[in-house]
Amino acid sequence: MDAQRLKASFARVAEQGDAVAMFFYADLFVRNPHLRDMFPVGMSGQRDKLLRALGHIVSRVDDLPNLLPFVQQLGRDHRRFGIVAEHYPQVGASLVATLRHFSGADWSEELAADWQAAYGLVAKVMQEAADEDALTSPAWWNGQVVGVERRRFDIAVLRVQPDRPLPYLPGQSVAVEVPARLRHWRYYSMANAPRPDNTVDFHVKLVDGGPVSTVLVRSTQTGDRIRMGAPIGTLTLDESSRRDVLLVAGSTGLAPLKAILEQLVRRPAPPRVHLFFGARDRDALYDLEDLTKLAQRHPWLTVVPAVSDESAGHGFSALLQSGGGEVEHGNLPDVVARRGPWDDHDAYVCGSPEMVGRTAERLTRLGVDRARVRLETYADAQR
Structure with a gap:
């Protein structure tokens, strides 16, 4: 299996965009009409996921140690769709047919053998992960x-x-x-x-x-x-660390960080925790009342709400009396930066891709070790 040949082949095919996924699913359903009921009526989101997954696999086809966990999780995830062993050859046949169609004159016996070998390896890893998962967990x-x-x-x-x-x-x-x-x-x-x-x-x-x-x-x-479905994700607390903790949440990106906060509450001696909770306006700080009560019960917890689309009135912050505390004004990365330093903290960030990316970059510039910044975005969650 020639990894570089596979990458070059997929790059040429992917230039055709959504037409690739449309052709694949049309071919799959014509060959196997019974599979259509396993998919949603509207297929646009499904087509996007197919291309993203293929792109991710091909880009790492020569780095199997890092690719393996992704493919294993695909296998476990597909259990909830009702995918069983007999479906993998059917999918593989339509995938190769699609690649052949969009490769045109570039298609060759060698390239066909590369793709068949690559798909065979992916299918084998997915099936093994699904079978192992079935021993201990339900499909949903x-x-x-x-x-x-x-x-x-x-x-x-x-x-x-x-x-x-x-x-x-x-x-x-x-x-x-x-x-x-x-x-x-x-x-x-x-x-x-x-x-x-x-x-x-x-x-x-x-x-x-x-x-x-x-x-x-x-x-x-x-x-x-x-x-x-089965729980997934790596935005989890580093239990080996006893450093102070920085939590940065944009809107409903608060959810996983609030779970981590509850985990810290149960420790006999919690670290100092700063939780920044941001939204566009005060009304969107939907969980501030509960967070404020938590901070009142636990002196090691500081909750800093922030709004980005309101006039603060006095400099960068103002006492807006939302949830009983001080509400900062500004974008979350800026608010977090001016309330530092954070170089001795473990950081956990969740929210929109733009906010998460800017916050991670800002923290790194402020001296936080990038290995101690754990991230998740809304886009990541819809993998």
């Missing part, structure tokens, strides 16, 4: 909504009771499916550390055109059912 968890709080028109906090214990680490996420949008799975982070009653909270923000968030925010009621 059924859950019942036992609490709904609509904090504002576009944000809801949902409490869900799984049908069996859901083992996860604070900071991780699960894919969620609702009956009204079958086969549309979207990732949401648990907003709490594991509880004795096994309930989990989700902070859901309405996404324009989002098929799952629209249902969860606008129409979900107590008693409704959802399905949840």
Whole structure:
């Protein structure tokens, strides 16, 4: 298998954009009509995921130690779609047919052998990971909504009771499916550390055109059912560290960081923690009241709310009396920077890609070791 030849081949094919994924799924469903019901009615999101996954695999095809965890997770994730061993050859045949079609005159027997070998390896790793996962975990968890709080028109906090214990680490996420949008799975982070009653909270923000968030925010009621996939994610607490902790959350990026905060609360001797919670305006600081109460109970916790689209009135900050405390004005990376130094902290950042990227860059420039900055964005969550 020639890794460079594979990379060059995929680069040429990927230039055709969405047409590649459209051709692949058309070929797959013509050859295997019974597979169509395993996919959502609207396929645009699915096509995007296919191209991203292929691009990720091909870009690391010559770096198997780093590629292996990604492919293993793909195998585990596909269990919730009902994928079984007999489906892999069917997918492989359509994939090779698609690559042949878009390669044109560049297609050769050698290239065909490369792609077949690469797909065979990926399929083998995925199946083995799925089989191993099936020994200890269900393909999904059924859950019942036992609490709904609509904090504002576009944000809801949902409490869900799984049908069996859901083992996860604070900071991780699960894919969620609702009956009204079958086969549309979207990732949401648990907003709490594991509880004795096994309930989990989700902070859901309405996404324009989002098929799952629209249902969860606008129409979900107590008693409704959802399905949840297996927990994933690496935005988790470094339990070996006893350094102070910096948490930076943009909007509902608060959810995994609040779970980590609850984990720290349970320590006999928690470190000093600064939690920055940012939004565009005061009304969007939807969980500030609860965070303020936490800070009042725990003297080691400092909560700093920040808004970016309001006039502060006096310099960079003002006493806006939202949630009973001082609310900073400015973009989160700027607010965090001026409240430092942070070079002796472990940092955890979650929110929009722009905010997360700028915050990580700013912290690194301020002397925080990049290895001690853990990140997740909304885009990462919809992998």
